[in-house]
Amino acid sequence: MRILFITLILVSLNVSATAGIKSESGIFAFVGEQVDFYQFESNVGDGVIRMDGAFKAKYKVLEKVHGEFNADVISFEVYDHYGTPAFAKYKYVLLFVTEHDGKIYHEKYQYFDVYKTQSGEWAYCGAPFEYEEAVNPKPLENIEFSPVIEYSTVMYNEAYAKEVFPEPTFEHANGKATCRQGVYVDELFRIKQEEILKNRGHSAKPGSKTLSR
Structure with missing residues (x-):
């Protein structure tokens, strides 16, 4: 029994040690669910002062969108100049x-x-093109989210509610704005791939695995 226990530990350590990203572009894009997230003191050495907050994150990999990672949970470091990263919420x-x-x-x-x-499937509600001006956007798709995505508009007048939650992306009824249009994850990856990731040297090459519907 003891030998079996030790063997299981060694197998676990070996799996952990071999876990890594495989991607021709260098990017692993995935839909994840937060498991752990906390701030830590980053020691860069040589008297260098890091101006960003440093965080360690652990996420369950729910769907691989681009690239490969051979484990169900991924741990990584996050650096953000403005404090806790927005995605953590x-x-x-x-x-x-x-x-x-x-x-x-x-x-x-x-x-x-x-x-x-x-x-x-997984999708984003609304139009995600605010910071990707150079990307040629595709029309939003009609999407039924489950559970529904809705926001209260009872504190707004009708004109302002439709400015904040524009039609036909949102449907207005009974003091609520319900999301009816959005973008699936394959298109979300394309948006990042064709501008910011490309500018950072992460162009996807022919043969790179990317989710397609």
Whole structure:
């Protein structure tokens, strides 16, 4: 029994040691659910002062969108100049990470909060093109989110409610704005891939694995 226990530990350590990103672009993009997230003191040495907050994150990999990672849970470091990263407040996110010298890092500020659809896929509510002006946007798709994504508008007048939650992306009724349009994760990856990730030297090459519907 003791020998079996030791063997299981060694197998576990071996799996952990061999876990790594496989991607021709260097990017592993995945839909994840937060398991752990906390701040730590980053020691860069040589008298260098890091101006970013440093965090360690652990996420369950729910769906691989681009690249491969041979474990169900991924741990990585996050650096953010503005404090706690915005994506940490969402339950499910599309994240972009890279590996350097055996350590995995979040691509700074890059994420989308995503939500389950009735078809079992993941998608973003609304138009995600605010910081990707150079990307040629595709029309938003009609999407049924499950559970529904809705916001109270009872504190707004009708004109302002429709400015904040524009039609037809949102349907207005009974003091609520319900999301009816959005973007699936394959298109979300394309948006990042064609601008910010490309500018950072992470162009996807022919043959790279990317989710397609």
